[in-house]
Amino acid sequence: MTRGRSPVLQRRRLAAELQRLRGVSGKTLEEVADHLECSPAKVSRIENNLVAVRIQDARELLDLYGVVGDRRDTLLGMVRAARSKGWWAPYGDVLDESTENLLSLEEEAAAILVYDNSVVSPLLQTPEYTRSYLRSWTDHDLSTVDRRAELFQERQRVLVGADGPRLSVVLDEAVLRRPVGGGAVMREQLHALAAVAEHSGWDLRVIPFEAGPYQAMGFPFQIFEFRADPRVVHTEMFDGGRVLETAEEVGRYLTAFDQVRASAWEPGRSRDFLLELSETF
Structure with a gap:
């Protein structure tokens, strides 16, 4: 068993970071929802770790928040890790x-x-x-x-x-x-x-x-x-x-x-x- 990078904890970290990025950007749930063409409730569920974020939604969110370079690559890597299966699958x-x-x-x-x-x-x-x-x-x-x-x-x-x-x-x-x-x-x-x-x-x-x-x-x-x-x-x-x-x-x-x-x-x-x-x- 290789320890680390648990998909459950990756989802939790990713949700917290997306919520933080929205706060820094000053965007409301409604504004982010308009950008994703979804409901504000879906954005809230993503930020509260109630649903997994899709890679395309993550890219659009990072575009909206102006995240580029290594930080962007790291966060997209977290999206992929969050959607992987743990050893217990x-x-x-x-x-x-x-x-x-x-x-x-x-x-x-x-x-x-x-x-x-x-x-x-x-x-x-x-x-x-x-x-x-x-x-x-x-x-x-x-x-x-x-x-x-x-x-x-x-x-x-x-x-x-x-x-x-x-x-x-x-x-x-x-x-x-x-x-x-x-x-x-x-x-x-x-x-x-x-x-x-x-x-x-x-x-x-x-x-x-x-x-x-x-x-x-x-x-x-x-x-x-x-x-x-x-x-x-x-x-x-x-x-x-x-x-x-x-x-x-x-x-x-x-x-x-x-x-x-x-x-x-x-x-x-x-x-x-x-x-x-x-x-x-």
């Missing part, structure tokens, strides 16, 4: 838009901060843990379970290689004590997590029950940091995920992550706990 039969957005964030992230309180993060799940977990989904038949389990394992490849993201994970003790798939599955999963805690480029910590309550308790989330883009937050809900982008929203989750990390054991103590706990299954 073969799994379209088991993907929704929310999951596609999450995969695109994972693909380009320079760092991923994870807090989970109910299940091991898919980025760290063993194959049998994943299958056991997915079998509990009442709307999944066996073939769907196998396809999604394959997708879960494939997405872990973003962590491999010299350009893989820095990983910082905090797990509530409840995640680790909940039996998923039986003793053998749990022992394998706990040993895998202990290996993560030993990894030189990653940081895994456990919040023990004895730490008491904390602000984020009950609300799993991930924070994605990028080399050239602002941080974003991804939160999980029963029917999909949500991406938060405003500075205020992201700042609140950064504060919450700092708190859960401070409440957790250091990686060494967390590793010892994982190995000790594995012996109880």
Whole structure:
């Protein structure tokens, strides 16, 4: 898997840049729509990343905004990249838009901060843990379970290689004590997590029950940091995920992550706990 240039993030960057260029030009939505011979609603959808921009529309927009030279070539390259397919395209039969957005964030992230309180993060799940977990989904038949389990394992490849993201994970003790798939599955999963805690480029910590309550308790989330883009937050809900982008929203989750990390054991103590706990299954 080659990391970078996620089509989903390319569309987001392109939409933001087209909106910025219109603002700089002083053009109204109506004036741009007249130039494209379309409705103002279509222009708004393009700028808010609700529809993909066609290459011809992009050329006409750049003409209108007076964008030339290398900058023009770069933006047209973004249009082409935004219309390409991500590595996850073969799994379209088991993907929704929310999951596609999450995969695109994972693909380009320079760092991923994870807090989970109910299940091991898919980025760290063993194959049998994943299958056991997915079998509990009442709307999944066996073939769907196998396809999604394959997708879960494939997405872990973003962590491999010299350009893989820095990983910082905090797990509530409840995640680790909940039996998923039986003793053998749990022992394998706990040993895998202990290996993560030993990894030189990653940081895994456990919040023990004895730490008491904390602000984020009950609300799993991930924070994605990028080399050239602002941080974003991804939160999980029963029917999909949500991406938060405003500075205020992201700042609140950064504060919450700092708190859960401070409440957790250091990686060494967390590793010892994982190995000790594995012996109880």
